[in-house]
Amino acid sequence: MEAAAAGQGTGFLRVEGVSKRYGQTLAVDDISLSITKNEIFALLGSSGCGKSTLLRMIAGFETPSAGRIVLDGEDMTRVSPHHRPTNMMFQSYALFPHLTVRENVAFGLRQIRPALPRGTIDARVDALLDLVQLRPLATRKPSELSGGQQQRVALARSLAREPKLLLLDEPLSALDKKIRQRTQLELVELIRRVGVTCIMVTHDQEEAMAMADRIGIMSPHGTLLQVGAPGEVYEHPRTRYIAGFVGETNLFEGRFESGRLACPGLPQPLALPAGTATPEGTPAWLSVRPERITLHGSDPGEQAGNRIAGRVGGIAYLGSHSIIQVEIGGGRTVTTDHAAGALAQRTPATGEAVWVAWPPENGVVLTQ
Numbered sequence: 001m002e003a004a005a006a007g008q009g010t011g012f013l014r015v016e017g018v019s020k021r022y023g024q025t026l027a028v029d030d031i032s033l034s035i036t037k038n039e040i041f042a043l044l045g046s047s048g049c050g051k052s053t054l055l056r057m058i059a060g061f062e063t064p065s066a067g068r069i070v071l072d073g074e075d076m077t078r079v080s081p082h083h084r085p086t087n088m089m090f091q092s093y094a095l096f097p098h099l100t101v102r103e104n105v106a107f108g109l110r111q112i113r114p115a116l117p118r119g120t121i122d123a124r125v126d127a128l129l130d131l132v133q134l135r136p137l138a139t140r141k142p143s144e145l146s147g148g149q150q151q152r153v154a155l156a157r158s159l160a161r162e163p164k165l166l167l168l169d170e171p172l173s174a175l176d177k178k179i180r181q182r183t184q185l186e187l188v189e190l191i192r193r194v195g196v197t198c199i200m201v202t203h204d205q206e207e208a209m210a211m212a213d214r215i216g217i218m219s220p221h222g223t224l225l226q227v228g229a230p231g232e233v234y235e236h237p238r239t240r241y242i243a244g245f246v247g248e249t250n251l252f253e254g255r256f257e258s259g260r261l262a263c264p265g266l267p268q269p270l271a272l273p274a275g276t277a278t279p280e281g282t283p284a285w286l287s288v289r290p291e292r293i294t295l296h297g298s299d300p301g302e303q304a305g306n307r308i309a310g311r312v313g314g315i316a317y318l319g320s321h322s323i324i325q326v327e328i329g330g331g332r333t334v335t336t337d338h339a340a341g342a343l344a345q346r347t348p349a350t351g352e353a354v355w356v357a358w359p360p361e362n363g364v365v366l367t368q
Helices: 051-059 101-109 118-131 147-159 175-196 205-211 230-235 240-245
Strands: 014-021 025-035 042-044 066-071 086-087 165-169 195-201 216-220 224-228 249-258 260-262 284-286 295-298 306-316 321-329 332-339 353-358 363-366
Touching: 014 051, 025 051, 025 066, 025 224, 042 051, 042 205, 051 086, 051 165, 051 195, 066 165, 086 147, 101 147, 118 147, 118 175, 147 175, 195 205, 205 230, 205 295, 216 230, 224 230, 240 249, 240 284, 240 295, 240 363, 295 332, 306 332, 321 353
Parallel strands: 042 195, 042 216, 086 165, 165 195
Antiparallel strands: 014 025, 014 066, 216 224, 249 260, 249 284, 284 363, 295 353, 306 321, 306 353, 321 332
């Protein structure tokens, strides 16, 4: 199983068979994971899947019911949070409202014992404020900053004590969509420049895809389903849950018959990617991403691969692309996604007869 294999080896951070129970509730179920130094790793899952609980165990705010956590060769499982070389940036940023930007960033440095010289603290704070480009705003209070600026103050404060591991809990959820998209790239650049290993928790698959080197997908039941690079997880999901959670997909359900997938209600079995070998009669699903499907005004012929006739049920124009839903009968709808100008013909009208088509290699066969 991939999740188990991910925990083997000599990773900079190793989560080994970690579980967490709250009474009879199993919040995190036997997770093993290995993260390399300077990697940005995202834990992605729906609300309540245990991803924040796992992050809190790595930080030391929760104690595992089973398993252990090893950071840079040292077992941290029972080490208190303030003795771990980690720091967490919380979803709310948790800035002190009565302190200035400079004072917020310096706060953690002033708690170090024996006390650091004032000059050392000032130099470190100046360097961090320069890093996040907030030196001109050093005397402002958090209430005088935008959401993006507050996020950068929180990041600078988290980096002040030079942690070996930076933990981000839904770091951009407080920002509106447009600012969030811009801040994703800024945050990644800052983390890269500092050279710190980072684990982030998010429920936003676009955020995880844009920011992380690798993604770990968690199930609603607290298990780790798949670990891989963003492109790998998106293009080759292991399960139906992952296919539907990471982006949009069309799922065709059926059974294997003579090397094809026979789906009730479709006029002919669906051709599958080359190399698909499964026993006859086995239930399976074919996942096809909306952008992998082409739209035609007439039958494109056998050379198009899989093709199904239908009628346009709805059109959503989103500027850079359009989403067109095609009703294919039996209450089924196929969703297609087309970049601006990518349609071979004009955009069809609602109710118009069309064909959807895709080559066999554009699908992914799933058996669970």
